[in-house]
Amino acid sequence: MVDSGSPADTVQEVSEREALKRIFPRLPESSATLVGPGDDAAVLAAPDGRYVVTTDMMVHGPDFRLAWSSAEDLGWKAAATNLSDVAAMGAVPTALVVAIAAPPSLPVSALEAFADGLRAACAALAPGCGVVGGDLSVSGTLTIAVTAFGDLEGRAPVLRSGARPGDVVAVSGRLGSAAAGLRLLFAEAVDSDGTPDADAFARVVAAHPELIDAQLRPRPPVADGPLAADAGATAMLDLSDGLALDARRVAEASGVAIDLDPATLGGDPLTALTGGEDHGLLACFPAGTVLPGGFHPVGVVRAGSGLLVGGRAFDERGGWDPYLEWDGAAG
Amino acid sequence: MVDSGSPADTVQEVSEREALKRIFPRLPESSATLVGPGDDAAVLAAPDGRYVVTTDMMVHGPDFRLAWSSAEDLGWKAAATNLSDVAAMGAVPTALVVAIAAPPSLPVSALEAFADGLRAACAALAPGCGVVGGDLSVSGTLTIAVTAFGDLEGRAPVLRSGARPGDVVAVSGRLGSAAAGLRLLFAEAVDSDGTPDADAFARVVAAHPELIDAQLRPRPPVADGPLAADAGATAMLDLSDGLALDARRVAEASGVAIDLDPATLGGDPLTALTGGEDHGLLACFPAGTVLPGGFHPVGVVRAGSGLLVGGRAFDERGGWDPYLEWDGAAG
Structure with a gap:
């Protein structure tokens, strides 16, 4: 019989090995696993000879508050935001590695709930994707680093730099809700x-x-990434820093202007433009493309540079810069 | 002309984008890169249809002190320890992704020096390995998370679980120096x-x-990992937590006993056995194998279980558990 431990145990009271033993069975399994957790490294399958990699760190204070996010929410969001970056390349997410630095007073049950959140997000957003490795450290500041992997399944990766004048600009996912x-x-x-x-x-x-x-608990339209690639998307990215800032990134990388139609931006266009953390997908498609999945048109690509809204230059900054905007005193 | 910025700029004074622009040119390039930094994710080559993945987090306080480690030392060690985990599978390191959470007061020049350390370690220990992506966040606690990738080049991965009675136990690298x-x-x-x-x-x-x-600035014998695999190593791991604890892991995973010869352990056998962070390689080879690279014999594999030293059970704990041993008050 396995000793399941007490929910009140803290990570300081049990050993790292004991904590890992309680977390491992709750983690989602990856169908790409050739060698899983327990060795110095995992070995994953890359059937088409390439793999997609992205990494992201979440820090208590600037990125989340435990007063508002449950440990399960954190696991969900840590997985979801990285899955979205993989999808934005046109790839299917296959695996995650997760490093956590936790205060010694954190209950092991919080790590178990975090694992449950990872599992729930993978099951809902990217079935077959799972956790293949990780690291558990100690820190006064709860910190989560996720690296995610994906399989292009033979597709060319969709970059930010391929938009061409005449393309339709489209979004999958709701704009501004996360900021609201x-x-x-x-x-x-x-x-x-x-x-x-x-x-x-x-x-x-x-x-x-x-x-x-x-x-x-964002629900990025992960499946729409590969669908967009299959439909011929010329450029794509994950909307993490606000539509305005992210559309400017595509415009700059592609050497074009992007002109957004304010009538497509809902009842609060300013929040839709400047609110971060939507984790929808912004993609450009050749004119006449039947938009796949949940994509709906929000504008057009023009010759020129920068971001326009309704044909006029839109210079509001929007988006989130951790260093310029973090108030250390507020945590 | 590029504005190189002032060495005294802090990460709070410049934008994330500006900080990244100053770091990127200093990072080592990976010869496996198909799509590099600047998109939502990188795309890497996996020529044999598999890839090796490992992740590790370093936290100011329990893992390093800025009073003792320069930013360049930190970059070196963050790379070196992960390269060693890749090598321990029998793989050649190909790429890293690096996430850093830094206090707003950190000078950008420290991030530049950190990048220089990553570059120096890759050049010295794993030429061709480079940084293909990352993340820059803000935190009161300087925290570094590295995920490393490797190419098995057609080799079977060497696990911890393959040691067989009669095998020679060998180590590449010096024992106990890091702890001393x-x-x-x-x-x-x-x-x-x-x-x-x-x-x-x-x-x-x-x-x-x-x-x-x-x-x-540990110098793990990274090239000896693939050499050991080619020479027929039956089990291998990176010596991160002390020879005694790590040898016990191989013994347990393989269902065997490991008997170390104290005469091979230098002038301070106890430190060699229990000191952590050597980042050498422990490998088992079939009897009679000509030991490759820097490997030298330290013992034999026997039927049974657990760790012996000179034929007697060795039960000293040894090794490092972050939760049991961290003194939060001391930082």
């Missing part, structure tokens, strides 16, 4: 001093479940 | 209160350059 959710958290899920508060948080979740979920 | 270096740092590179001290550190480095280098 974050705004609600900062405005309403706090006490009178502005400190995150559990009761206030519960009221916000009850009133705006979709917006809060968009922020804490 | 760490002991010197804690004993002598401090002021009278036990706080890390720059002047005291300089004196220790001058007196014991090899031991301090073994701790701060």
Whole structure:
């Protein structure tokens, strides 16, 4: 009989080996695994002779608050945001490695819930993708680093640099919801001093479940990445820093202008343009392409440079820069 | 003309984009790159249809002190320790992705020096291996997460589980030097209160350059990993947690006993057995194998279980567990 341990055990009270023993059975399995966790490295299959790699770090304070995100939410979001980057290349996500540095006081049950979140996100967004390795360290600041892998299945990777004048610009996923959710958290899920508060948080979740979920448990349209590649997408990226900033990146990399139609941007176009963390996909397609999956048109590619909205230059900065915007005092 | 920025700029004063622009040209290039940094993900070649993956996180406090390690040392060690894990599978390291969370006050020049350390380690230990992607975040705790990739070039991966009774146990690399270096740092590179001290550190480095280098800039015998695989190694791992603990892991995974010969363990056998962070390679070979590269025999595999030294059970714990041994108050 396996000793399942007490939920109240902290990572300091059990050994690293014991903590890993409790986490491993909860992790999703990868169908690309040739050698899995337990050795110095994993070995993965790359059937077409190439693999896609992306990495991302989430830090308590600037990237999340434990007052608002459960450990399971964190696992979900850590997986989802990386799966979206893989999809944005036109690849199918196959595997993750996950490194966590946790305070010694963290309950092992929180790591188990984190693993459950990884598992749930992989199952929902990228079936067959799983965790093939990781690392467990100690830190005063809870920090999560995920590296994700994908299989192009013979497709050419879709870069940011291929958009051509005349292309249709399209988005899969909702714009601005994650930013609206974050705004609600900062405005309403706090006490009178502005400190995150559990009761206030519960009221916000009850009133705006979709917006809060968009922020804490994003559902990027992962399957639409390979569909876009198959449909002939000329450029694509994951919308992580806001439509305006990310569209400018495609325009710059491709040497073109992108002109967005404000009528396609919903009831709050400014939030749709400048709000980060949507984790939808922005893709450009040759004119006349039948848009695949959840893609809907939001604009056109023109000769020129920079970002236009309704034909006029749009210079609002938008997006998120961790160093310029983080308020260390606020955490 | 490119504005190279001032060495005194902090990461908070420049944008993430500006910081990355200053780091990128210093990073080593990978000869496996098909799509490099600048897109949502990199695309790497996997010529034999498989790839090796390992990840590791280094945290200021438990894993390093800026009073003792320069930023270039950190880059070197972050690369070297991961290259060693790739080599321990019998693979040739091909690429790294590197995520860093840095305090806003960190000078951009420190990130540049970190990149120089990555470059120097790849050039010295694994030519052709380079950095293909990364992430830059903000945190009160300087944290580095590296994921490394390797190419088995048609070899079967060498696991921990293949040792057989009668095999020779061999090590490539020096045993105990890294631990001796760490002991010197804690004993002598401090002021009278036990706080890390720059002047005291300089004196220790001058007196014991090899031991301090073994701790701060380890030189794992990366090329010996593939050589061991080619020579028929039955089991192998990277010596990260001390020979005793790591040999026990091979014994357990393989269902055998490992008997180490104390006469092969140098003048301080206990440090050789229990000191961590050697980042040498421990491998088992069929009897009679001409040991390749820098491997020298340290013992034999026997039927049974556990670790023996000179034929007697060796139960000293040895090795390093971050949660059990970290003193949060000491940082």
